[in-house]
Amino acid sequence: MRLDxxxxxxxxxxxxxxxxxGQLSGPFADLRTGRAHDISAPERRKEWERALGRxxxxxxxxxxxxxxRNATLAEQVIFAEEYARARxxxxxxxxxxxxxxxTILALGTEAQKRRFLPKMSAGEEYWCQGYSxxxxxxxxxxxxxxxRLEKGPNGPEWVIEGQKTWTSLAQFADxxxxxxxTEEGSTGxxxxxxxxxxxxxxxxxxxxxxxxxxxxxxxxxxxDGARTAAENVVGAPGEGWKVAMATLSFERGASTLAQQMGxxxxxxxxxxxxxxNGAARDPLIRQRLAEAYAGLxxxxxxxxxxxxSAQSGKLSPEAFTYKIFxxxxxxxxxxxxxxxxxxxxELGTAAPYELQELTKMFLFSRADTIYAGTNQVQxxxxxxxxxxxxxxxxxxx
Numbered sequence: 001m002r003l004d005x006x007x008x009x010x011x012x013x014x015x016x017x018x019x020x021x022g023q024l025s026g027p028f029a030d031l032r033t034g035r036a037h038d039i040s041a042p043e044r045r046k047e048w049e050r051a052l053g054r055x056x057x058x059x060x061x062x063x064x065x066x067x068x069r070n071a072t073l074a075e076q077v078i079f080a081e082e083y084a085r086a087r088x089x090x091x092x093x094x095x096x097x098x099x100x101x102x103t104i105l106a107l108g109t110e111a112q113k114r115r116f117l118p119k120m121s122a123g124e125e126y127w128c129q130g131y132s133x134x135x136x137x138x139x140x141x142x143x144x145x146x147x148r149l150e151k152g153p154n155g156p157e158w159v160i161e162g163q164k165t166w167t168s169l170a171q172f173a174d175x176x177x178x179x180x181x182t183e184e185g186s187t188g189x190x191x192x193x194x195x196x197x198x199x200x201x202x203x204x205x206x207x208x209x210x211x212x213x214x215x216x217x218x219x220x221x222x223x224d225g226a227r228t229a230a231e232n233v234v235g236a237p238g239e240g241w242k243v244a245m246a247t248l249s250f251e252r253g254a255s256t257l258a259q260q261m262g263x264x265x266x267x268x269x270x271x272x273x274x275x276x277n278g279a280a281r282d283p284l285i286r287q288r289l290a291e292a293y294a295g296l297x298x299x300x301x302x303x304x305x306x307x308x309s310a311q312s313g314k315l316s317p318e319a320f321t322y323k324i325f326x327x328x329x330x331x332x333x334x335x336x337x338x339x340x341x342x343x344x345x346e347l348g349t350a351a352p353y354e355l356q357e358l359t360k361m362f363l364f365s366r367a368d369t370i371y372a373g374t375n376q377v378q379x380x381x382x383x384x385x386x387x388x389x390x391x392x393x394x395x396x397x
Contacts, residue, residue, distance in 0.1 A: 005074060013078045019055060020086040027051075034087030034265050035357070037364055039217050042172055045092040049123030059097050059121040062105065066113065067121030077304070084261030092172060096120040096127035100177040100196075102250040107243055108234050116175075116196070128170040128199070130178035130221065131244070133163060138377035141189045141241065145180040145223065149230060156230035158182070158195055160203075160223040166371060170206045170219040173199050178223075179244050182237050192240030194247075196232040203227065213355065213363045249319065260299055263330065266361055267292055270337050273358065279340045288336050295329045320386040324378035327368040334365035 005013070024032045028048055031041070052058040053067060061076045062068025071079070091097060101120050104112050119125040136142035145162025160180060170176070176197045183191030199206075203226035208216035235243040271289060274280040280289075299322075306319040337358040338345045345362070348355040355363070369375045383389040 005078065009072075009074050009078060012075050013082060016057070016079050016082045017086065019057065020082060020088060023051060024086055024088060028089075031089040032087050033089055034084070034262060035090055035360075037215075037217055038090050039092075039169070039172075039215060042092065045089060046123060046126075048089060049091070049093045049126075051123075053122040053124075056121075058093070058123065059101060059117075062101065062117065062121060066105075066117035080258035081261050084258040084265065087265065092169065093120065093123060093126050095129050095169060095173075095177075096125070096175075099129060099247050099250055100127050100175075103177070103194075103243060103247045104234060106246060106250075109231075111231065112196070112234065125174040126169070126172050128167050128173035128176045128219075128221070130164040130167060130176045130180075130197070132166045132371075134165055137166070137371075138373045140179065140244065141192070143179055143181060143192065145178070147180045147182050147193065147195060149182075152227060152229075154229070157227045158193075158197075158230060158232070160195070160197060160226045160228070162223050164221045164223075165218075166209070167206070167219045167221040168217055170199070170221050171208065171216075175199060176221070177234075177247070179240050182240075186238075189241035191238055192244070193237045194234045194240040194243040195228055196234065197223075197226060197228040201226055211364075212366075213360050259326070260296060260303065263296055263299075263326075263333070266333060266337070266358070267296065269358060270333070270340050273337075274340045277340070277342070277344070279342070285336075285340060288339075292329070292333055292336060295325075299326055299329065317386045320378075320382045323372060324369075324375050324382070327378075328375065330368050331365045334362035338362050 028044075028051070031044060031048055049058065056064075056067060056069050057079065059067060060069040060071035060079055061073070062070075064070055069075075097120060101117055104116055108116075116125070120127070130145075131140055131143075133143055133145060135144065143162075145160065145164065147158040147160045149156050150159050151157075160178070162180065164176075164178070167176075176199055178195045178197050179192055180195055181191055182193040186192070197204075203224045205222040205224065207220045207222075209218040209220060210216050211218065267289075270292075271280070274285060274289065279285050302318055302322060302325065306322065341356075341358060345356070345359050348359070373381065380392055384391050
């Protein structure tokens with residue numbers, strides 16, 4: 001994909017930038033933080049999601065009948081960039097808009113599209129992702145959560161038993177897209193199903209996990225006889241692995257450009273701090289800043305290259321390298337931030353105690369090379385799935 005945009009696309013960019021500036025300088029000025037993992041002021045954040053939905057900026061690549069704009073891939077990239085450039089708040093609805101919604105569009109039934117997509121794009125329903133478990137993090141195919149079909153008062157239902165962990169934003173979610181085992185005796189990627197499960201019901205318990213930033217974005221989620229209608233399975237029962245992998249391909253879609261613009265904001269803040277406190281006079285600091293800038297440019301080029309294939313629900317070879325690249329780069333950026341800040345980076349404000357943004361970024365970045373597949377697992381994925389090398393021997397094989 002090309003790295004520049006047509007005059008018509010630049011006109012679209014100005015339209016998006018103007019709307020964002022008007023909203024974030026006006027009624028939503030209090031939300032202009034640019035923090036991707038901010039969970040403060042959830043009710044205000046929901047108002048922002050609804051404003052995006054009314055203006056059809058929430059899911060611009062979706063068909064109009066589901067609240068979108070039928071935007072081209074280039075327009076989706078442009079809006080993602082302008083959203084981050086405007087320092088707009090992290091999306092409370094992003095797990096639905098960026099992961100589950102595109103999966104339903106690609107693989108869901110017409111009834112599922114009509115039921116779920118309009119409420120996602122309107123900011124009326126919020127989603128969380130039920131993938132990881134205590135013994136199935138990077139090794140997702142090891143999930144032990146189980147679901148069985150039973151007769152319910154309104155027809156057959158899936159009854160779910162198990163535990164998920166690191167469930168981001170579960171405390172705000174109305175629904176969960178859940179990978180669970182539905183074939184008795186199955187192992188590995190076989191016998192899994194991708195269910196859509198309501199969160200506000202008996203049998204669902206959410207417990208927050210406190211992070212070292214002091215926040216609790218993640219949660220443990222327990223399913224103890226929770227239920228969902230039989231038709232709330234995306235793809236056929238037993239095809240959950242294929243559907244889950246499609247979701248991961250959308251995770252490497254146009255939103256990656258917004259992520260990178262957020263990274264650029266962080267890098268600019270580090271450069272500003274280095275100039276202010278004199279750290280920029282250190283030649284080694286200057287060299288590391290230059291390397292960070294070069295890495296960000298490489299990340300952008302790689303993202304633009306992989307975007308077209310991501311829209312088809314398939315992972316291209318370069319997409320397999322993306323997570324390990326950005327996670328390692330961002331972790332190093334956090335270390336650079338602390339080296340630039342020096343002792344001041346370890347101090348927060350008093351009454352109430354609050355860490356500064358670059359310190360929070362450093363702390364959060366420590367998890368980047370762990371969640372969504374550790375770096376070690378990412379290397380195996382690249383070797384086995386992208387390069388076609390022999391699989392690593394596993395215990396019990």
